[in-house]
Amino acid sequence: MDTPFLIEQVYDTPIEKVWQALTEKDKMKEWYFPQLKKFEPVAGFKFEFTDDGSDYKKEWEVTQVEEGRKLAHSWIYKNYPGSSEVTFELFEEGNKTRLKLTHTGLASFPTDPHFARRRFEDGWKLIIGSNLKNYLKK
Numbered sequence: 001m002d003t004p005f006l007i008e009q010v011y012d013t014p015i016e017k018v019w020q021a022l023t024e025k026d027k028m029k030e031w032y033f034p035q036l037k038k039f040e041p042v043a044g045f046k047f048e049f050t051d052d053g054s055d056y057k058k059e060w061e062v063t064q065v066e067e068g069r070k071l072a073h074s075w076i077y078k079n080y081p082g083s084s085e086v087t088f089e090l091f092e093e094g095n096k097t098r099l100k101l102t103h104t105g106l107a108s109f110p111t112d113p114h115f116a117r118r119r120f121e122d123g124w125k126l127i128i129g130s131n132l133k134n135y136l137k138k
Helices: 016-024 025-031 117-135
Strands: 005-011 035-038 062-066 070-075 084-093 096-104
Touching: 005 117, 016 025, 016 084, 016 096, 016 117, 025 035, 025 117, 035 084
Parallel strands: none
Antiparallel strands: 005 096, 062 070, 070 084, 084 096
16 A cells, blocks of 8 residues: 655745745755756756766656645656656745645655665655755745
8 A cells, every 4th residue: 555655834934935946956955965966846847957867867757737836746766667746835824934844655666775665764764854944934
């Protein structure tokens, strides 16, 4: 059974600032992936990353955009089976913002330590709960 991974985080930041962090390449490089070379929040846009020498090259594509509210992208690795999707949804809560992240399709990846569900869970807890939170405090 492929249970989606879900994590929510509330930031003491207006929704517009969180949306910018999710959709502006230079901001994304600071908290999400420093290897990000090209990104546009447009459905069908294919992310470009610098080659960091990893055997696990990302082939991501924007799948959904609802301006100021929702961004989704595929999460695929070149030359490996499996396809997943990450969805960021934003909810205004007064002067705060609640982010709901859902990562589906994790069970589609090979049985390999690099693709272990726990690795994704720990990664998202760090990215959403620490990296983005600290970035938004700036």
